[in-house]
Amino acid sequence: MENKNFPAVDMEIRKWGANPESLIQVLHGTQEALGYLPKEVLAYISEKLKVPLSKVYGVVTFYNFFKLSKDAEHVIMTCMGTACYVKGGEAVLNALCEKLGVKPNQITSDGKFAVRIVRCLGCCGLAPAIAIDGKDIYGKLTPEKALEILERYS
Structure with missing residues (x-):
């Protein structure tokens, strides 16, 4: 990862733990903070929780409350x-x-x-x-x- 820093993600990881079992909670909290889940953020979460990016993407696309793009006003x-x-x-x-x-x-x-x-x-x-x-x-x-x-x- 190219020295990108996502404080909202880091806060959720501190809150829920840096382990694969925290994936949904971290995704949910991150989306609450950012409004959606950009690709760079998914890659960052994947790296930090040591979960394959394909699994992170699979979870995000399975549950309809996760958003991959910014929504309308x-x-x-x-x-x-x-x-x-x-x-x-x-x-x-x-x-x-x-x-x-x-x-x-x-x-x-x-x-x-x-x-x-x-x-x-x-x-x-x-x-x-x-x-x-x-x-x-x-x-x-x-x-x-x-x-x-x-x-x-x-």
């Missing part, structure tokens, strides 16, 4: 679970994607928005629903209401 999670789908979730998804000029699971060219499909937000009684930035949940949506909500984040 605002992430819109659009529920496509059964209740949301049946009550018009696809129309909400299509309206958001059309307005933002992206396909599902893409980031706008300015990096401001990403529209993600999720299988369930856990609020079926509010179907169809979206969550923005993992904390703001909006339900009983129509495509028009979803676009009004989007304006609040622009």
Whole structure:
């Protein structure tokens, strides 16, 4: 490794230990600090924990909560679970994607928005629903209401 230093990783390794069993905790804490897991950081973690890079990459790609690239400023999670789908979730998804000029699971060219499909937000009684930035949940949506909500984040 070319003398790169990643203090956020080092802090997680001190916290969880420099051993292969700490891999998921170190990855999780590092992502919390950096927002995503760049390739250089994965290589650094591999070296420090003495875990093959292929295994580190395998863990990161297996669990969907790990991100290999920087995410958008605002992430819109659009529920496509059964209740949301049946009550018009696809129309909400299509309206958001059309307005933002992206396909599902893409980031706008300015990096401001990403529209993600999720299988369930856990609020079926509010179907169809979206969550923005993992904390703001909006339900009983129509495509028009979803676009009004989007304006609040622009």
